[in-house]
Amino acid sequence: MKSNDYKDLSHIMAPKSVAIIGASSNPDKVGHVILQNYIDAGYSGKIYPVNIKNEGTILGLKAYTSVLDVKKPIDVGVIAVPAMAVPQVMEECGKAGVKGLVVVSGGFLEVGNAQLQEQLVAIARKYSMPTIGPNCLGVMDPRSRIDTLFLPTYKIDRPKIGGVSFAAQSGAVGSAVLDMIGSEGFGIARFLSYGNAADVDEVDILNYLGNDKDTKVIVYYIEGVKRGKEFIEVAKRVTKIKPVVISKGGVTAAGAGAAHSHTASLAGSSQAYDAVFRQFGFTIAKDLKDLINYAKIFDTQPLATGKRIAILTNGGGIGVLATDALYNNGLELASLTKDSEDRLRKLMPATVNIRMPMDLVGDADDKRYTDALSVVGDDPNVDAILAIVLFQTPGADSRLASSLVSFAAKMKKPMVGLSVGGSYTHAHRQMMENAGMPVYESPDDAAGSLAALINYSRYRKGIA
Amino acid sequence: MDELWDYDKAHALVKRYNIRSVESVYVKSSDDAVRFAAGGPIALKAISAKALHKSKSGLIMLNLSTKDEINAAYRELDKRAAEFKPYKVLAQRMISGGIEIIIGGNTDQQFGKMILIGLGGIYVETFKDFALRVCPIKEFDAQSMLDQMKSRNIIAPDKKSEHMLKSLLMSAARMFAENEITEFDLNPLILHDGTYDAVDLRVMG
Numbered sequence: 275m276k277s278n279d280y281k282d283l284s285h286i287m288a289p290k291s292v293a294i295i296g297a298s299s300n301p302d303k304v305g306h307v308i309l310q311n312y313i314d315a316g317y318s319g320k321i322y323p324v325n326i327k328n329e330g331t332i333l334g335l336k337a338y339t340s341v342l343d344v345k346k347p348i349d350v351g352v353i354a355v356p357a358m359a360v361p362q363v364m365e366e367c368g369k370a371g372v373k374g375l376v377v378v379s380g381g382f383l384e385v386g387n388a389q390l391q392e393q394l395v396a397i398a399r400k401y402s403m404p405t406i407g408p409n410c411l412g413v414m415d416p417r418s419r420i421d422t423l424f425l426p427t428y429k430i431d432r433p434k435i436g437g438v439s440f441a442a443q444s445g446a447v448g449s450a451v452l453d454m455i456g457s458e459g460f461g462i463a464r465f466l467s468y469g470n471a472a473d474v475d476e477v478d479i480l481n482y483l484g485n486d487k488d489t490k491v492i493v494y495y496i497e498g499v500k501r502g503k504e505f506i507e508v509a510k511r512v513t514k515i516k517p518v519v520i521s522k523g524g525v526t527a528a529g530a531g532a533a534h535s536h537t538a539s540l541a542g543s544s545q546a547y548d549a550v551f552r553q554f555g556f557t558i559a560k561d562l563k564d565l566i567n568y569a570k571i572f573d574t575q576p577l578a579t580g581k582r583i584a585i586l587t588n589g590g591g592i593g594v595l596a597t598d599a600l601y602n603n604g605l606e607l608a609s610l611t612k613d614s615e616d617r618l619r620k621l622m623p624a625t626v627n628i629r630m631p632m633d634l635v636g637d638a639d640d641k642r643y644t645d646a647l648s649v650v651g652d653d654p655n656v657d658a659i660l661a662i663v664l665f666q667t668p669g670a671d672s673r674l675a676s677s678l679v680s681f682a683a684k685m686k687k688p689m690v691g692l693s694v695g696g697s698y699t700h701a702h703r704q705m706m707e708n709a710g711m712p713v714y715e716s717p718d719d720a721a722g723s724l725a726a727l728i729n730y731s732r733y734r735k736g737i738a
Numbered sequence: 739m740d741e742l743w744d745y746d747k748a749h750a751l752v753k754r755y756n757i758r759s760v761e762s763v764y765v766k767s768s769d770d771a772v773r774f775a776a777g778g779p780i781a782l783k784a785i786s787a788k789a790l791h792k793s794k795s796g797l798i799m800l801n802l803s804t805k806d807e808i809n810a811a812y813r814e815l816d817k818r819a820a821e822f823k824p825y826k827v828l829a830q831r832m833i834s835g836g837i838e839i840i841i842g843g844n845t846d847q848q849f850g851k852m853i854l855i856g857l858g859g860i861y862v863e864t865f866k867d868f869a870l871r872v873c874p875i876k877e878f879d880a881q882s883m884l885d886q887m888k889s890r891n892i893i894a895p896d897k898k899s900e901h902m903l904k905s906l907l908m909s910a911a912r913m914f915a916e917n918e919i920t921e922f923d924l925n926p927l928i929l930h931d932g933t934y935d936a937v938d939l940r941v942m943g
Contacts, residue, residue: 549872554872
């Protein structure tokens with residue numbers, strides 16, 4: 275199947291003009307919040323507020339009774355009117371030549387109104403208007419500065435511009451994760467919450483994000499797919515180009531009663547999804563926290579050559595915990611070459627034991643870390659580095675944090691940090707993450723994220 | 739409507755894909771079974787479309803070697819199978835020892851035909867140690883299926899057995915993909931003496 279068999283969403287994500295249908299000067303209305311957000315985000319294209327009860331101007335912009343009255347090209351229509359009025363509004367959009375739609379209104383299949391949803395799909399297809407929704411939060415794009423999210427900006431953090439695109443069937447999961455990303459070091463490329471997936475579905479979105487040049491990493495929360503075979507075809511192509519982190523909600527029980535064979539009773543629907551994700555190069559996230567943990571390692575780190583990890587730490591106990599976490603996640607400790615060991619012995623004080631996990635001991639400062647890293651980073655037996663810093667110790671301060679980030683930025687191998695602690699630690703973690711080095715809060719988060727990167731690297735190599 | 743394939747037909751199918759199964763024949767009488775056994779241990783199974791779970795219905799008699807054992811078992815099987823008429827009696831060579839696994843196929847509503855390998859035997863439902871993939875599969879997939887299993891080192895302890903299982907998986911997946919069948923079970927399939935044999939074949943289509 276060719277990529278032009280899937281719906282083109284570029285007009286929806288980067289429109290030159292937008293009609294907000296259901297725009298209102300009443301702050302309680304969804305259409306008001308959406309219009310306000312477009313204005314607040316600094317959207318530079320044309321905005322046409324549309325309301326059947328024409329109010330003259332809305333938020334200072336000239337308002338229209340119908341899109342048909344605008345008489346200028348409209349790239350996208352954002353529809354926030356009661357469900358019953360949606361078909362008529364869509365017809366008008368079709369006649370006005372609107373190129374794509376986002377229907378945020380609810381009241382369709384999710385409340386059992388299948389007929390209304392079918393009507394929506396029929397109109398979308400009649401006018402070849404790719405339509406996202408209904409019953410969704412819609413889209414956000416910090417580059418084109420569009421924002422259909424009817425969530426006031428003071429209640430939810432809006433992430434900065436970056437390379438991670440995030441798509442979610444559920445608006446609740448979408449907005450919660452978006453809010454979490456807002457306080458992370460990485461930024462987003464596109465955000466899509468696609469609700470009922472009546473017209474534009476999981477397959478179209480995966481295809482679009484796969485082809486999208488600004489998207490480096492795809493993060494996907496789904497509850498199911500309707501076109502399984504097409505989903506696989508698109509996934510095969512996309513996961514060869516970029517990582518896709520996926521989490522699936524709504525695990526259904528296997529139809530055990532109807533199963534004839536042992537195979538059928540073992541291979542239920544959620545097992546089938548799990549198998550598809552594994553087979554076609556997805557990275558499975560068990561929960562929402564993993565979505566974020568994995569997104570940031572994929573966004574900032576290169577692919578790995580293997581699973582041998584060097585651990586440097588300024589605290590012995592946490593090094594032991596991290597070692598356990600490595601092995602629990604299928605990774606292993608690197609063993610340094612003889613040459614590296616000799617060089618380290620010359621560089622390190624006698625209190626440092628030259629073996630993995632390498633404890634640089636409690637008085638380690640930025641100099642000692644940099645010396646150790648310069649040897650370990652070059653060692654051919656090391657595939658990736660886990661740098662543990664306990665900021666509670668006297669030698670660990672902002673100088674160390676900045677040495678680590680500049681080392682990580684130069685290094686060709688993946689490197690992540692692990693810092694456990696309170697507010698001082700948190701500030702440094704954030705500083706390092708803003709500079710492009712993921713720093714995790716627990717040994718298992720760090721090891722799990724390294725394992726995600728390493729398994730994906732292995733997949734990319736295996737199918738190359 | 740999907741139907742359970744007759745044993746002969748199922749046997750011919752797996753044979754076409756070079757999948758080994760234990761030597762079996764339909765027998766018409768107790769004497770037939772004795773001749774087939776030729777002194778070695780055999781199993782007798784009553785095969786009926788009405789009985790999907792042979793062991794649950796008591797339609798399998800194992801470890802029969804002597805003429806007396808076979809005669810007695812045959813009479814008992816006739817009695818137990820009476821409610822599942824019509825039925826046929828299958829005599830199979832027994833394999834002693836080995837590790838039981840399951841290889842099977844299922845048609846998923848969303849993703850189509852999928853192939854499965856799992857640790858078999860009496861603990862299969864407890865451990866649920868299995869791996870699943872969409873057909874067709876490549877060697878990379880077969881390898882990753884084995885790597886995914888907790889019992890990997892039990893069922894594929896060396897390169898040779900690993901290679902054998904991977905080609906078996908690929909053959910089974912090809913068989914599933916190329917034929918008008920919706921489900922199948924090779925269960926148990928016994929790994930023994932450096933080779934394997936499918937003991938029970940169940941094909942639906």
